[in-house]
Amino acid sequence: MNALIVVATAPEAQRLQDLAGRGPRAGGVRVVVSGVGPVAAALATAGALAQGPADLVISAGIGGAYPGSGLVPGDLAVSSVIVQADLGAWDGAAFVPLDTLGLSVCPDRGQGAQFVVWDRAAQVAQAAGARFGPALTLCSVTGSAPGAQALAERVPGALCEGMEGAGAAHAALLAGVPALEVRGISNPVGPRDRAAWQLGPALAAAHRGVEAALRVLAGAG
DSSP: OEEEESSSSSHHHHHHHGGGGGGGHHHTTEEEEEEEEEEHHHHHHHHHHSOOSSSSSEEEEEEEEETOOOOOTOOOEEEEEEEEEEEEEETTTTTHHHHTTOOOOSSSTTOTTTEEOOHHHHHHHHHHTTTEEEEEEEESSOHHHHHOOOOHHHSOOOOOOEHHHHHHHHHHHHHTOEEEEEEEEEEESSSSSGGGHHHHHHHHHHHHHHHHHHHHHHHOO
């Protein structure tokens, strides 16, 4: 079992360090701190995969919950699909996604800005007691209630917002490695209120999700 866990920040990595080194084969479980954003995540993931193989890439960390998701701080979201939600074009007040424009982040696959996740992701969600649905990646954190609502409507069933998932998934896809995203919920998406963020419960939830993913991976080997 070789797994690569990609996180944006050192505190997220620290919370997952007890999982590093597991696995009977060389490499085991590695935790990589990428920095913030999809480009940083893609570069760090590609670099780590070039240094050693992985059976699964897990983009992990804290994130916000979209309106209508039913998620509250301390809950866990596992991706059914990873969407780079701000990649497209604005036509006046209307957002036009890549697939509508006839474009794709992977032109030979024709998938717009969406990334298919590991085929055992639903098992991970069930094992972790998590919600299972779309995870959205944006380069800028959404800071208003109308913005959050618009994204939730644009991607039906959207659960959570992060800044790295699509980058890690893109690098994994190009390397032929399956990927998924797990996000512990720290706050609702919308107006910024750092005082209300619940980082401890969110980090604990992310740990639970990664641990479940590793159990499912070990059982699949």
